[in-house]
Amino acid sequence: GQSLEQPSEVTAVEGAIVQINCTYQTSGFYGLSWYQQHDGGAPTFLSYNALDGLEETGRFSSFLSRSDSYGYLLLQELQMKDSASYFCAVSHASGGYQKVTFGTGTKLQVIP
């Protein structure tokens, strides 16, 4: 089966940088995605890494090391609106289909 581990909660100060780590175990790995979800809302796609290295999109960056089964999401210049839950998710082969399994989520609280 698949398993993902990420911290349950993180608190950071407005304007700072925060890193949310994700380790995973899966077979048939395709890539690692990150999603943001505000309370009561649906997840929104942030980034996807299929290859090792860093992907940067504005204030958000995502990193993947396939050999270490590890990735992280880096949020810079934190803003209050970044307070949300962040999920890592692995894309993997399963029964002839490609599926996505989500981690348990990290609740980020940005404080003034």
Place this chain on the structure above:
Amino acid sequence: GAVVSQHPSWVICKSGTSVKIECRSLDFQATTMFWYRQFPKQSLMLMATSNEGSKATYEQGVEKDKFLINHASLTLSTLTVTSAHPEDSSFYICSAVGLAGWVTDTQYFGPGTRLTVL
């Protein structure tokens, strides 16, 4: 672009009734749609994978006779919760992957449907 809608956004029903939730990709063709369920403060749990024109693939532990999925076209998938009970109360979210979606692995999520069964 890449907008996915869900209808209704919330529904309250009596125990024993059936509820249909629609998921539409508005500006792209979705070869695959996924249905997730999310309980409060928990992660998204995949219920089933729906491919246009074929039967849905259900995850282990999800009753296919209780959660009926129909993917009649490249832009519409429906989830029907039959004989709903209070334990089915949850946030149901669909997502869609376009024809080239697996290259970037971008799933576009609908806004979700909050189901409350009394």
